[in-house]
Amino acid sequence: MKDLLGGKGANLAEMTSIGLPVPPGIIITTDACNQFYVENRQFPPGMEEQVREKIKTLEEKTGKRFGDPDNPLLVSVRSGAPISMPGMMDTVLNLGLNDETVKGLARAAGDDRFAMDCYRRFLNMFGDVVLGIEHDKFEHILERQKDLTNVQFDNQLTAEQWQVVVEEYKKLIERETGSPFPQEPMEQLFKSIYAVFNSWNNERAIVYRKVNKIPDSLGTAVNVQVMVFGNLGDDCGTGVAFTRNPSTGVNELYGEYLINAQGEDVVAGIRTPQPIATLKDTMPGVYKQFAETCTLLEKHYRNMQDIEFTIERGKLWMLQTRNGKRTAQAAIKIAVDMVNEGLINKEEAIMRVEPAHLDHLLHRRIDPNAKLQVIAKGLPASPGAASGQVVFDADEAEKLGLDGQKVVLVRTETTPDDIHGIVQAQGILTSRGGMTSHAAVVARGMGKPCVCGCEAIRIDYAKEEFVVGGVTVKKGDIVSIDGATGQVMLGEVPMIDPELSDEFQQLLTWADEIRSLGVRANADTPADAAKARGFGAEGIGLVRTEHMFMAQDRLPIVQQMILASDVEQMNNALVQLLPMQEEDFYGILKAMESLPVTIRLLDPPLHEFLPNAEDLMVEITTLRLTGGSADEIRQKEELLKKVRALSEFNPMLGHRGCRLGITFPAVYAMQARAIFQAVARLVREGYKVIPEVEIPLVIDVNELSFLRQVVEKTATDVMKETGVQFEYTVGTMIEVPRAALLADEVAGAADFFSFGTNDLTQTALGFSRDDAEGKFLQHYVEKKILKDNPFMVLDRSGVGKLMQTAVQLGRSVKPDLLIGICGEHGGEPSSIEFCHITGLNYVSCSPFRVPIARLAAAQAAV
Numbered sequence: 001m002k003d004l005l006g007g008k009g010a011n012l013a014e015m016t017s018i019g020l021p022v023p024p025g026i027i028i029t030t031d032a033c034n035q036f037y038v039e040n041r042q043f044p045p046g047m048e049e050q051v052r053e054k055i056k057t058l059e060e061k062t063g064k065r066f067g068d069p070d071n072p073l074l075v076s077v078r079s080g081a082p083i084s085m086p087g088m089m090d091t092v093l094n095l096g097l098n099d100e101t102v103k104g105l106a107r108a109a110g111d112d113r114f115a116m117d118c119y120r121r122f123l124n125m126f127g128d129v130v131l132g133i134e135h136d137k138f139e140h141i142l143e144r145q146k147d148l149t150n151v152q153f154d155n156q157l158t159a160e161q162w163q164v165v166v167e168e169y170k171k172l173i174e175r176e177t178g179s180p181f182p183q184e185p186m187e188q189l190f191k192s193i194y195a196v197f198n199s200w201n202n203e204r205a206i207v208y209r210k211v212n213k214i215p216d217s218l219g220t221a222v223n224v225q226v227m228v229f230g231n232l233g234d235d236c237g238t239g240v241a242f243t244r245n246p247s248t249g250v251n252e253l254y255g256e257y258l259i260n261a262q263g264e265d266v267v268a269g270i271r272t273p274q275p276i277a278t279l280k281d282t283m284p285g286v287y288k289q290f291a292e293t294c295t296l297l298e299k300h301y302r303n304m305q306d307i308e309f310t311i312e313r314g315k316l317w318m319l320q321t322r323n324g325k326r327t328a329q330a331a332i333k334i335a336v337d338m339v340n341e342g343l344i345n346k347e348e349a350i351m352r353v354e355p356a357h358l359d360h361l362l363h364r365r366i367d368p369n370a371k372l373q374v375i376a377k378g379l380p381a382s383p384g385a386a387s388g389q390v391v392f393d394a395d396e397a398e399k400l401g402l403d404g405q406k407v408v409l410v411r412t413e414t415t416p417d418d419i420h421g422i423v424q425a426q427g428i429l430t431s432r433g434g435m436t437s438h439a440a441v442v443a444r445g446m447g448k449p450c451v452c453g454c455e456a457i458r459i460d461y462a463k464e465e466f467v468v469g470g471v472t473v474k475k476g477d478i479v480s481i482d483g484a485t486g487q488v489m490l491g492e493v494p495m496i497d498p499e500l501s502d503e504f505q506q507l508l509t510w511a512d513e514i515r516s517l518g519v520r521a522n523a524d525t526p527a528d529a530a531k532a533r534g535f536g537a538e539g540i541g542l543v544r545t546e547h548m549f550m551a552q553d554r555l556p557i558v559q560q561m562i563l564a565s566d567v568e569q570m571n572n573a574l575v576q577l578l579p580m581q582e583e584d585f586y587g588i589l590k591a592m593e594s595l596p597v598t599i600r601l602l603d604p605p606l607h608e609f610l611p612n613a614e615d616l617m618v619e620i621t622t623l624r625l626t627g628g629s630a631d632e633i634r635q636k637e638e639l640l641k642k643v644r645a646l647s648e649f650n651p652m653l654g655h656r657g658c659r660l661g662i663t664f665p666a667v668y669a670m671q672a673r674a675i676f677q678a679v680a681r682l683v684r685e686g687y688k689v690i691p692e693v694e695i696p697l698v699i700d701v702n703e704l705s706f707l708r709q710v711v712e713k714t715a716t717d718v719m720k721e722t723g724v725q726f727e728y729t730v731g732t733m734i735e736v737p738r739a740a741l742l743a744d745e746v747a748g749a750a751d752f753f754s755f756g757t758n759d760l761t762q763t764a765l766g767f768s769r770d771d772a773e774g775k776f777l778q779h780y781v782e783k784k785i786l787k788d789n790p791f792m793v794l795d796r797s798g799v800g801k802l803m804q805t806a807v808q809l810g811r812s813v814k815p816d817l818l819i820g821i822c823g824e825h826g827g828e829p830s831s832i833e834f835c836h837i838t839g840l841n842y843v844s845c846s847p848f849r850v851p852i853a854r855l856a857a858a859q860a861a862v
């Protein structure tokens with residue numbers, strides 16, 4: 001019942017019902033929260049009476065009474081949304097304390113220091129969360145007291161010293177709010193419930209929901225729960241643990257605890273906590289019970305759990321459990337291990353891994369053989385490597401990040417208020433806090449590299465620098481961090497290509513069994529083709545021949561071809577290009593032996609291969625001023641003339657794609673010849689190759705028929721010349737709406753279709769991508785005019801409809817028509833799902849995204 005009770009409440013109820021030790025409590029539902037917002041931030045009618053009624057039940061259960069000066073009942077007021085948003089909303093502990101009940105608490109526990117410790121925590125949290133007084137102001141008072149009494153840690157203060165802090169806190173509250181701290185427990189309770197409801201719409205919660213695409217309409221539940229105390233002495237403590245390692249996935253208890261501490265001390269990095277394994281020695285009985293409970297919870301939820309617990313005088317209490325956030329690496333290992341342990345099936349394992357999170361596993365990491373200038377080592381909190389400028393402030397990290405710069409955010413510790421900066425940073429480095437600190441949890445959730453608790457670095461925010469050993473690193477200096485080892489390095493470091501772990505391979509093998517959609521790669525070189533094949537590509541969906549034209553040694557010949565003033569000159573250039581292209585195709589087709597390779601003929605406007613006009617003018621002027629030779633100047637002027645003649649108002653809609661083939665059939669004929677000569681050679685050498693010749697930017701079947709003839713004639717010629725028979729197909733890209741709408745006609749001349757959804761999105765929406773992304777698209781997304789950037793996530797309703805139309809019309813003529821997609825959408829999970837639904841045969845994406853596509857295609861099929 002997570003939607004109604006919130007994740008925290010639902011799981012607390014569930015743990016209670018399976019017999020685990022959970023302090024009793026009551027849950028105010030998300031319905032109440034939503035009603036609260038409908039009624040202009042007022043409690044829904046009847047809610048207050050019900051709460052009072054239920055508090056009585058808690059009093060009966062515990063034998064304590066709310067506000068009782070002798071034996072007071074204390075509660076926590078905890079937020080809990082249906083989807084976990086760690087640390088985003090607020091919690092108040094030790095509620096029910098006041099100047100009278102604190103004495104009762106002290107007497108009941110036989111411990112004055114403990115009671116005062118609870119009271120000061122309550123005043124601080126209540127002041128911060130409910131009354132909106134900055135936490136720093138409380139912290140300041142506490143720091144001063146610690147200085148005065150010359151102690152280092154909070155838990156070293158005595159009851160009397162806490163008493164001083166408490167009095168100051170109360171004064172602070174009165175000063176800041178204009179009225180005294182509310183002593184009445186019921187008033188405290190309702191004010192806290194109000195604050196938790198309100199915290200659903202605090203800034204950081206809103207940002208978090210936006211980043212994680214959580215609907216604003218869910219609302220939060222409120223849990224009012226009887227307090228248990230981890231701060232009652234050395235047989236007490238509090239901790240957080242994962243049932244498996246959330247960073248690597250290894251099946252071991254993983255977490256931290258603090259002796260004699262309460263709640264958030266562990267996460268906040270007040271003292272550095274101890275690893276959970278040491279609990280085995282300090283409290284063997286509790287450890288055993290805890291380990292058994294973890295196993296039980298994993299079996300129950302069939303998932304790795306993230307658990308909060310407290311030990312009160314040797315007794316274990318469970319305070320929270322939820323499915324733990326984990327890195328992609330851990331997600332894969334845990335999913336595969338759980339299948340092997342019989343906890344889940346393969347389909348579930350497939351669904352447990354978020355394809356988008358695989359991204360950084362498929363990205364480069366630090367070269368293990370590189371010589372590194374390691375300046376410090378912290379905790380390896382979230383794997384992956386990052387390099388960037390040092391920035392000490394989240395706002396600045398956000399600004400530079402949005403500006404396209406790479407930054408590493410360096411903080412003593414992060415708080416939920418830094419979330420916008422973390423989003424934009426390449427990586428996070430903190431000097432305090434453990435593996436479960438805020439920075440670590442958030443970074444793992446986002447798949448961002450993080451090194452935390454790097455205590456060797458001394459950060460000076462005022463000077464905007466940190467010092468480590470003898471080294472001073474200033475704002476703007478480049479550092480690298482390795483979240484897998486915890487190392488911090490000066491400068492950029494060399495990186496290498498990733499390898500897939502055994503578990504990753506296993507998961508992908510299962511994905512291949514489940515999916516029906518094929519996965520190909522876009523690749524332009526034999527090396528990329530081989531890489532794609534290694535990642536499991538079942539062919540190439542797009543070879544862009546123009547990339548081959550751009551190579552340094554070829555560009556002059558390509559330019560000669562473009563600048564040719566007669567047929568002879570052009571042929572001369574083409575003759576030179578032919579063997580070069582043939583070698584390219586030979587290499588790629590060979591690397592993809594026995595798999596299909598779609599080769600697209602020349603696509604971009606010709607002026608892309610020429611220098612730009614302004615540069616040329618500067619060169620000419622310079623030559624003139626420095627007395628360059630007349631010949632050279634004349635040549636450059638000729639070139640400039642040609643560049644001007646070729647320049648277009650709107651190149652995207654200009655002389656490109658098959659329009660070049662129509663105007664200059666010799667160019668396409670040369671490319672076709674290069675393909676077929678390579679094919680003939682390979683066939684003769686005994687290779688099985690499957691070439692697919694693709695004509696871009698078609699709007700009408702007549703274009704395709706015309707160019708098909710050019711290609712077919714070339715094939716026939718090559719077969720005659722070489723005496724080798726070979727197979728090939730000729731097809732087209734569908735990337736203009738007209739082609740999609742006339743797909744039945746186009747299919748008459750096509751053996752296959754491939755959706756070029758980058759262009760199809762541009763032409764369907766009338767957005768030029770380069771202009772849209774910089775200028776207005778983000779406003780469309782922010783103002784919710786479009787749900788997503790259509791260049792990243794396929795626009796199902798518009799572009800998708802054109803695709804569906806084309807599929808339907810094309811297959812009405814040729815039921816077995818091979819149809820794929822080669823736009824960047826081919827590697828994006830939601831778009832892949834759409835391709836599956838629409839009945840495409842395959843998606844094609846960049847080599848590094850092939851594993852993502854294999855997984856996403858399987859998820860679409862589950």
Ligand code: ADP
Pocket residue numbers: 023075076077078079086087088089090091093225226227228229262263264308309310319320
């Ligand atoms: P968050 O969602 O930020 O983790 P929680 O509501 O879980 O906030 O509470 C914050 C901390 O207080 C946690 O460490 C939790 O275990 C502790 N806590 C909450 N309620 C109680 C309680 N009734 N007794 C003891 N500790 C509690």
Ligand code: MG
Pocket residue numbers: 308320
């Ligand atoms: Mg919690």
Ligand code: MG
Pocket residue numbers: 603696697735756758759
């Ligand atoms: Mg295109």
